[in-house]
Amino acid sequence: MMEIIEEKLAADEQNPGNYELLWRAARGYLFLGDYAGESKEKLRLYEKGKEYAELAVAANSQGYEGFFYLGVLIGSIGEERGVMNSLFMVKPMRNALERCLEIDPERPLAYNPLAQLYWKAPGRPLSIGNIKTALQLAEKLVTLSPDSPYDWYIYGCIALATKERDLAMEAFTKCLSFPEDPEDPRLDREAKESARAELDKLKK
Template sequence: MNVSFLASLFAAGVLCRAAMADYASHMAAGDSARAAFDDATALAHYRAAVEERPGSYEASWKAARALLDIGDRLVDKKKRKEHFLQAEEYARKALSADSSGDEGFLQHGVALGRIALDTSAGEKLRFAREIRRSFEKALSLNPENDRAHHALGIWYREIATLGWLEKTFVDMYLGKVSRDEYARKAAAHLEKAVAINPAYISHRYELGETLEVLKRPREAVRQYKKALSLPVSDADDADIKAQCRERLSDLAGE
């Protein structure tokens, strides 16, 4: 066998193993950075992992999630929109890599929801149906995905609390459903999210908000108090706890 051919095979094997090691190290570093609430560093590593392995489902959806987390905290509308559009692109990459993965659909739905915030009323309606479809698909693939229940619960609550005119258009576009029914569906999904992951502070807060919509303030108070008793596990938890205190103060004054 030709020596140069053998050398080429050896070199290719070395490069392949190096690429695999680089991918794994970037993924591990990204996960560590996220655990330390350093989303910018996490994003840099997930992006590098996607470059090392363009067809990586996990690196793609994690890059999308990091972009969404960073975008949510940006004040500049243009930069925020850029992050959300990039997140949607990475989510689509994840779906192309593995259409049977629930996280790809979840991040895609969340990205569309963020993009829809800066669109016209008509565009919001078009997005609304696609967003719900993404969350429902995520749950059909993994019924125990607490964050998908969380996201779909918020979707239902937002529809339930629309203004009269907006709700009229939603009924025409999505089919007529009462506000109470939407609110009850919102609570059911958020209760499921809490049942799956009871230590996640945001689940408790959003459930409390939804219980207020349903005129169940005592139950809402229990959720806010429970959220305050939980240890911080997410970069936004301190802010969410502050919101819980505000809601408790407001409810105490009613």
């Protein structure tokens, strides 16, 4: 698949900034990086995807997908490097994802990684971490995406971090109640396994 996309990009001399191909290339490298084994290979693939995402946003400053994959790829690179080694990447990630909200505030995709960013990043003065903001974003996420197991799982984790035990239990239960995405079930399957484990701990 990636070979086909790159061949099309190379052949499209009259339109080198083909936005649709560029963001799809970024998405493809994100997918490959997620499934790669070694951290070094993950980073190589994520970095390649980030390059395409940067080209996508340069080609279309109103394109939701370009900014979304730019933000997610920055976050993926940061996770592989470790939080404390990647603090300089927090603001570019936030800026890309918040641009998505400006373009289309009713589209749910960007709320998940943005909520996770505010949840996982260190708080001030080191970084922008803010658990209350994370919870607000997660609430908006499940409002816009009410049947996603993965989104409910993230909401539950953030609720748990704010010591909202009942809310966390409700979110984890919701996570288990919805079917997995048939096109890419990995995240939903992993979310359900983790949600089940969290519920077991909360019920003890």
